[in-house]
Amino acid sequence: MSTDIRKRPTQEAADAQAVLDHVFKGKPVDPDVSQRVRARAEKVREELRKKGVTDFAVDLLRESRDE
Numbered sequence: 001m002s003t004d005i006r007k008r009p010t011q012e013a014a015d016a017q018a019v020l021d022h023v024f025k026g027k028p029v030d031p032d033v034s035q036r037v038r039a040r041a042e043k044v045r046e047e048l049r050k051k052g053v054t055d056f057a058v059d060l061l062r063e064s065r066d067e
Contacts, residue, residue: 011036 009017015037021027 012040 015033018027018029018033019037022029
């Protein structure tokens with residue numbers, strides 16, 4: 001008896017692979033994939049807007065110079 005333990009990729013993983021195939025292999029991106037990726041990106045941008053501006057790079061640079 002053989003059991004396939006590999007998991008099916010999530011929709012996000014499949015979309016990411018489609019984008020990578022486009023970037024590195026020149027394969028066209030399906031319009032549905034493009035729409036899902038853009039919708040997820042908009043959700044991320046909205047979450048970042050809710051949290052406000054986070055300026056941690058300057059603090060990190062200052063800390064690294066003090067050492």
